[in-house]
Amino acid sequence: MDLNIEDITKTVIKFCSQGADARMKFVLERLVTHIHDFARETRLTTDEWRAGLDWLEACGRICTENRKELITVSDIFGLSTLVDEINYPKPPGATQGSILGPFHTTEAEEKANGDSISHDPNGEPLFVLCTVKDTKGNPIPGAQVHVWEADSNGEYDIEKLSHSGPDGRGIFHSDDQGEFYFDAITPVPYPILCDGPVGVFFKLSGRHEYRPAHVHFMFEKEGFDNLIT
Template sequence: MSRCDPPTTTIPPMKDLTTESITENVHIVNSQCQDRRTRYLFERIVTHLHEFCRETRLSTDEWQAGIQFLTEIGQISDDFRHEMILLSDTLGLSLLVDSINHPRHPPATEGTVLGPFHTHDAPEKDNGAVLHNDPDATPLLVVCSIKDTAGNPISDVRIDVWEGDSKGFYDVQDPNRTGPDGRGVLHSDSEGHFFFNAIVPVPYPIPMDGPVGKMLQLLGRHPNRPGHVHFMLNKPGYDLLIT
């Protein structure tokens, strides 16, 4: 087996290293990135991270705690538990990104965050289908219509729907999960209508057994969310709506 030679890179001239020049030195090293947008994003994130460190006089122990916190978020995450999304949501970053990328003006429906419990294995279902297998839940018939901002019905919209059970848990929180429950993908009819059988949503706490839960406890924040049903509406030519 032949050894691969590392790519040859010309390093631009650097400044003598100080607590002030280190930021510019990182910019110089990263300046050879060929994609302008990527280069700009890294320039700004490095600038703000370094300024945060200087402003707060960040200690070694504090930064090590931050590294451990992010490491634990990665370790606890998997295909069904998205702890990093939960962190983004609780810091208000998810909603800010959505608001910037999907600005809404009346009468358009206001958007919200995807949340950490969406999956890609929801089954396709016909209108009128039952989403849940929860014998303890209160049944709920959901009847909806989709219209554009001029009031015209929109047909053939793909609607991804998901919600928790009567105890406030999503199917992905069940260690014995064998498949999706409380989920379905429907399509609006020619009049923009769709309907399905769900359950009355209940309030619930976000998962508190991971690093984000520890963060909320440290900050003195409660973990509770009001009962709700998630909708993600998508059709080519229209802006994606999560609500």
């Protein structure tokens, strides 16, 4: 079948939605249209196309249980934040959410308020006291809060070869005043892992390689939306 630059899109959309449900059909129609529009608008060269596919392949190949390169790619392209904003729009007065990022794990231990989350002897001690409130300012008791941070070198526990259990992590609950508190270390800027495809992208695009210092929080409370904040 002879196809030209313009009519190929509707042909592919037809092929891609022979048995899909309505949602899948719609998502594929939009996906194919945007991929094709991108190639047409940029007059994508054969070399660029090949380099892009090789780069995507490398992103997948470097992934492990503890290294999610494609999540990082989604983060640096702003897609993670956008999807979070689309799915969990914040009401006025609420703290802006941020993305989960690649360093949250499910292995953090339950901690009591006042406990320490860090075993790093070189970190600068930091006492963290937070209050969980609704948008009217009322304290929310019993909220579950996941907390995680890097060590004093900017490394998360799961990035270390010697990783054998959670460090710099904990799960807390807000008390009757909506408060939770713990000992930690002062966070430092941490590098985005640049020994793989993301590093190649950073070099090509001239982006900086460091993220600002973070202590991450993720809140859950029955009756409230499961916000990642």
